[in-house]
Amino acid sequence: MPLLLRAVPAPTWLPPGSSADVMLGEPPADEPTGLVRLLVVRDGRVFCVPRDDGRTDIPTREVRTGCDPREEANALARSVLGRAVDIRPVGYVRNLVVAPEPDYPWPVPVACFVVWTPTGPAEPHVPGSWCGEAELRERHWWPLVAATA
16 A cells, blocks of 8 residues: 655646645556656666756656556666666655646646666666755655655
8 A cells, every 4th residue: 555755735836726645655556647757776876867858857758548557667667777677666646636727748637657666786778867865855756765765
């Protein structure tokens, strides 16, 4: 059963009236997944790649409607790590959006953004950087890093 790590009653990244929860564990199968993310940690630092907006973030892959989030997470891990590895879900950010704006791209009212991690040693095979808490603590998924340390 997932464990609530942090409740965000009025997240600035969501439409007004929305909320978000950071949950430790695997999301329920009936809650749709919008994105899968890959958390690779080495010596307390997190592997990040550049985003389209210029910021750095952990590697991410969209889960299109009808696709299996686990398969998408495995594909993401293969593309980042250069080989198939065993991964497990660490947790997720669950958005609850009751009044979406017209350009809100995720399932409503609930969408999960699941963070996966390798079960053993893994080294990225794509360009990126190793970032610490100071650079990443504002990310929605950061409480999951602290919970798994």
